[in-house]
Amino acid sequence: MAYTTINKSTDYFNTVTYSGTGSAQSITGVGFKPDWLWIKHREDVSNHKLQDVVRGSTKVIGSNETDAEATVAQGVTSFDSDGFSLGTDVSVNGTGAAGIVGWNWLAGGNQGSSNTAGSINTAYTSVNTTAGFSISKYTGTGSNATVGHGLGVVPKVILIKNLSQANNWAMYHASVGNTKSIQLDGNGAPATSAAYWNNTTPTSSVFTISTGADVNTSGDNYIAYCFAEKTGYSKFGSYTGNGNADGTFIYTGFKPAFVIFKRTSGTGGWIIHDNKRSESNGGNSLRKYLAAHNTSAEGTDDYFTIDILSNGFKLRSTDGESNSSGETYLYISFGQSLVGSNNVPCTAR
Numbered sequence: 292m293a294y295t296t297i298n299k300s301t302d303y304f305n306t307v308t309y310s311g312t313g314s315a316q317s318i319t320g321v322g323f324k325p326d327w328l329w330i331k332h333r334e335d336v337s338n339h340k341l342q343d344v345v346r347g348s349t350k351v352i353g354s355n356e357t358d359a360e361a362t363v364a365q366g367v368t369s370f371d372s373d374g375f376s377l378g379t380d381v382s383v384n385g386t387g388a389a390g391i392v393g394w395n396w397l398a399g400g401n402q403g404s405s406n407t408a409g410s411i412n413t414a415y416t417s418v419n420t421t422a423g424f425s426i427s428k429y430t431g432t433g434s435n436a437t438v439g440h441g442l443g444v445v446p447k448v449i450l451i452k453n454l455s456q457a458n459n460w461a462m463y464h465a466s467v468g469n470t471k472s473i474q475l476d477g478n479g480a481p482a483t484s485a486a487y488w489n490n491t492t493p494t495s496s497v498f499t500i501s502t503g504a505d506v507n508t509s510g511d512n513y514i515a516y517c518f519a520e521k522t523g524y525s526k527f528g529s530y531t532g533n534g535n536a537d538g539t540f541i542y543t544g545f546k547p548a549f550v551i552f553k554r555t556s557g558t559g560g561w562i563i564h565d566n567k568r569s570e571s572n573g574g575n576s577l578r579k580y581l582a583a584h585n586t587s588a589e590g591t592d593d594y595f596t597i598d599i600l601s602n603g604f605k606l607r608s609t610d611g612e613s614n615s616s617g618e619t620y621l622y623i624s625f626g627q628s629l630v631g632s633n634n635v636p637c638t639a640r
Contacts, residue, residue, distance in 0.1 A: 534616030
């Protein structure tokens with residue numbers, strides 16, 4: 292089997308932290324022009340802000356919100372060659388806000404074009420087959436349908452949000468399967484219903500949607516973020532907790548730079564770690580976390596601590612939302628370095 296090798300993961304994903312000024316400013320150091328930008332104010336109770344190149348930089352949705360898409364003229368004003376520019380909106384650039392984080396992904400480098408592989412033609416699909424990431428905008432029909440994602444391989448994670456009206460996020464995760472959907476904006480367990488994916492696994496060209504309002508109301512506009520695994524860069528799977536502070540180890544095949552995990556055998560929040568907000572052990576023990584499903588400021592405690600290793604990550608908490616004995620959790624991870632030569636696995640040190 293042939294694999295795409297990513298030799299420099301920061302060409303496709305990077306995290307930046309910055310301080311707000313209250314005046315227009317440009318944030319640099321991303322290393323590329325971001326196509327999907329996710330911003331969270333770390334110090335305040337505030338909504339997450341998600342923008343992408345397909346919808347335009349001023350069009351905002353929130354991972355913790357059901358709200359329809361909003362236009363924020365003074366939020367992110369442009370995507371730039373090495374980062375992004377900000378207006379004066381306090382949620383992304385408030386005066387004296389020392390702690391704001393921006394997570395950046397590279398898709399196709401532009402808005403893209405229509406994808407006609409499915410029964411619904413997308414308005415735009417921006418795709419990066421090397422990184423296994425695409426962004427697609429489509430209009431619902433209210434009938435069972437397929438939508439092209441452009442990846443050329445089967446996606447393992449799909450995130451969909453209705454842009455036209457208030458509806459929950461819908462997530463397909465391969466570890467949960469095609470009969471269930473997960474809400475990014477809530478902490479509930481996966482919901483079993485054919486109304487999301489029509490009990491159909493995505494293919495290398497399309498994903499299937501049914502008639503649920505979260506994915507396919509007639510005339511409503513939707514955005515879909517699709518991810519496929521790439522050796523040495525991204526890994527999406529599940530783990531079983533052991534209830535021990537010397538916790539479960541999750542092998543990814545690279546040193547993670549960004550990890551989200553959530554309990555799927557019961558309720559549990561969406562916990563986000565990254566390597567730019569690390570705290571101890573040379574930056575390898577991550578205690579500072581944010582929650583994708585709520586407005587909370589950054590937490591710094593031992594509830595969700597993980598260690599990042601050369602080939603994966605290890606839980607260091609017995610908390611029920613991260614490592615309870617016998618409970619099942621999904622994870623999403625992106626890397627910061629390869630493991631061994633040409634992605635040959637090695638052991639942690």
